[in-house]
Amino acid sequence: MAAMRKGLVLLAAVAFASLLLSQARGAAQQPPAFDLMVRGGRIVDGTGNPSFSADVAIAGDVIVAIAPALQPGSARVIDARGQIVAPGFIDVHSHSEERQDKQDIVGNPAAENNIRQGVTTVFASPDGGGSVQVAAYLAKVDIARPAINVGTFIGHGSVRGAVIGQVNRVATDDELERMRSLVRQGMRDGAFGLSTGLFYVPGNYAPLDEVVELARVAGEFGGIHQSHMRDEAAGVVNSVRDTIAIGERGGLPTQVTHHKIIGKSNWGRSVDTLRLIDEARLRGVDATLDQYPYTASSTSIQGGLVPQWAQEGGRTRMLERFKDETSRQKILLEVSKAIETDRGGGDPANVVLAACPWDPTLAGKSLAQVLKDRRRPVAVDQAADLVAEIVEKGGCSAIYHAISEDDLVRIMKHPATMIASDASPGIPTFGKDVPHPRAYGTFARVLGVYVREKHALTLEDAVRKMSSFPASRMSLRDRGLLRPGMKADVVVFDAATIADRATFEKPHQYAEGVSAVIVNGHVTFAAGQMTGERGGRALRLN
Numbered sequence: 001m002a003a004m005r006k007g008l009v010l011l012a013a014v015a016f017a018s019l020l021l022s023q024a025r026g027a028a029q030q031p032p033a034f035d036l037m038v039r040g041g042r043i044v045d046g047t048g049n050p051s052f053s054a055d056v057a058i059a060g061d062v063i064v065a066i067a068p069a070l071q072p073g074s075a076r077v078i079d080a081r082g083q084i085v086a087p088g089f090i091d092v093h094s095h096s097e098e099r100q101d102k103q104d105i106v107g108n109p110a111a112e113n114n115i116r117q118g119v120t121t122v123f124a125s126p127d128g129g130g131s132v133q134v135a136a137y138l139a140k141v142d143i144a145r146p147a148i149n150v151g152t153f154i155g156h157g158s159v160r161g162a163v164i165g166q167v168n169r170v171a172t173d174d175e176l177e178r179m180r181s182l183v184r185q186g187m188r189d190g191a192f193g194l195s196t197g198l199f200y201v202p203g204n205y206a207p208l209d210e211v212v213e214l215a216r217v218a219g220e221f222g223g224i225h226q227s228h229m230r231d232e233a234a235g236v237v238n239s240v241r242d243t244i245a246i247g248e249r250g251g252l253p254t255q256v257t258h259h260k261i262i263g264k265s266n267w268g269r270s271v272d273t274l275r276l277i278d279e280a281r282l283r284g285v286d287a288t289l290d291q292y293p294y295t296a297s298s299t300s301i302q303g304g305l306v307p308q309w310a311q312e313g314g315r316t317r318m319l320e321r322f323k324d325e326t327s328r329q330k331i332l333l334e335v336s337k338a339i340e341t342d343r344g345g346g347d348p349a350n351v352v353l354a355a356c357p358w359d360p361t362l363a364g365k366s367l368a369q370v371l372k373d374r375r376r377p378v379a380v381d382q383a384a385d386l387v388a389e390i391v392e393k394g395g396c397s398a399i400y401h402a403i404s405e406d407d408l409v410r411i412m413k414h415p416a417t418m419i420a421s422d423a424s425p426g427i428p429t430f431g432k433d434v435p436h437p438r439a440y441g442t443f444a445r446v447l448g449v450y451v452r453e454k455h456a457l458t459l460e461d462a463v464r465k466m467s468s469f470p471a472s473r474m475s476l477r478d479r480g481l482l483r484p485g486m487k488a489d490v491v492v493f494d495a496a497t498i499a500d501r502a503t504f505e506k507p508h509q510y511a512e513g514v515s516a517v518i519v520n521g522h523v524t525f526a527a528g529q530m531t532g533e534r535g536g537r538a539l540r541l542n
């Protein structure tokens with residue numbers, strides 16, 4: 001028996017050796033079966049595992065080999081010596097949905113702010129927004145031939161707006177059924193899930209049960225639920241409970257998007273919100289988070305500071321309330337409160353106007369600065385008056401400095417947190433206004449500040465949070481990892497120099513340290529230059 005076993009082992013060994021030999025001979029004889037090679041870098045493959053040295057070979061739009069010392073033959077070679085080679089980054093909260101002003105992916109298909117920080121895939125229509133016509137949107141994306149891949153959510157706020165309007169009431173059975181069918185159609189047309197913006201009008205008017213019912217439909221198609229929660233300030237803990245409940249009761253994965261704790265008196269509550277996420281995960285709820293690495297948020301003055309009840313019925317109705325003295329006083333009181341304890345960060349200096357179409361000179365000025373310029377006292381009630389005036393004149397977008405670094409780092413380190421920008425290709429238009437720097441810096445900032453400088457994350461874990469984790473979250477089975485068979489979305493960067501350059505004062509500065517970006521096998525960025533290639537495509541879940 002023993003001899004026979006030994007013989008079999010020997011036979012197997014001979015067979016294996018000859019297989020190796022024939023493979024080696026084949027490799028020597030055959031021309032390279034690939035078009036592109038990223039040579040000599042350290043591979044951070046997206047899994048979170050330690051890096052290793054290897055070459056990456058690409059044929060068409062697919063990675064075909066990852067091994068040391070591959071022979072390039074006639075393939076184009078990108079030299080990655082001394083650099084990191086990682087999967088292209090995936091941004092699950094991108095405002096790439098269609099906009100009337102064309103500051104979107106269709107109007108800005110080169111997506112240079114994304115490419116220059118290594119982002120190769122984005123998901124549009126977060127916060128409950130975007131078009132309910134998912135098929136039409138994705139068709140426009142394909143026609144625009146973007147440089148990056150674009151998927152989309154279907155937005156609950158848009159669905160509710162289409163069926164019920166901007167009205168604060170519960171849906172009838174018939175309306176709920178029509179909302180269900182819009183979500184169903186969106187998912188059939190390729191949406192990756194349902195986004196909600198329960199902070200915003202009209203999503204704010206929906207009771208939790210309605211959201212659960214619509215999330216359930218998205219879940220039936222394999223989609224997730226992602227929420228800009230009802231309250232990110234005093235009510236943040238309850239809002240995280242709601243987000244978990246939507247996943248638990250709706251039977252689908254659920255995600256708190258751009259998780260943050262707003263307002264000084266609420267700082268530290270990320271301890272509680274993260275504990276809720278851990279407890280939910282322990283009992284089997286698939287609850288996760290995403291985050292951008294800044295201590296300021298950005299949204300419109302109206303959306304950020306004006307109470308939702310005052311916005312009911314649309315702009316005309318809202319302006320009527322501003323004119324009526326009783327309701328104006330009530331609004332101003334709530335605006336003051338929002339400046340004191342919520343997004344306003346306790347000080348009119350913490351609200352900085354980003355863009356005001358009716359007066360571009362206001363961009364970059366805080367509410368405090370505008371008051372000073374007008375020789376008015378810098379006080380919260382004065383700032384509330386100014387907010388009313390801004391809204392009446394047509395509104396502005398703004399940046400709100402009201403988040404603590406401690407909460408930011410605590411949330412970032414949580415294993416269920418991924419990175420997402422909340423920005424967009426084309427928002428901002430390069431050089432225009434003074435927008436939030438996250439559009440230019442999010443991913444590079446995590447790698448520069450939170451990996452290299454603060455050691456809050458390892459490089460491998462940070463890349464995981466930007467690649468395989470968001471990919472698996474969105475059921476993108478062929479992206480987010482450097483593996484043979486995966487789509488060839490690749491970023492090459494220098495771990496020693498990668499950095500965000502965009503600041504709140506001077507946001508229009510591209511990230512540095514990325515040397516090459518490949519999207520679906522197309523070299524989109526090389527030697528510090530955009531190549532003009534646009535190899536992205538619309539992505540569909542179903």
Ligand SMILES: [Zn+2]
Nearest residue numbers: 127228258422
């Ligand atoms: Zn949001």
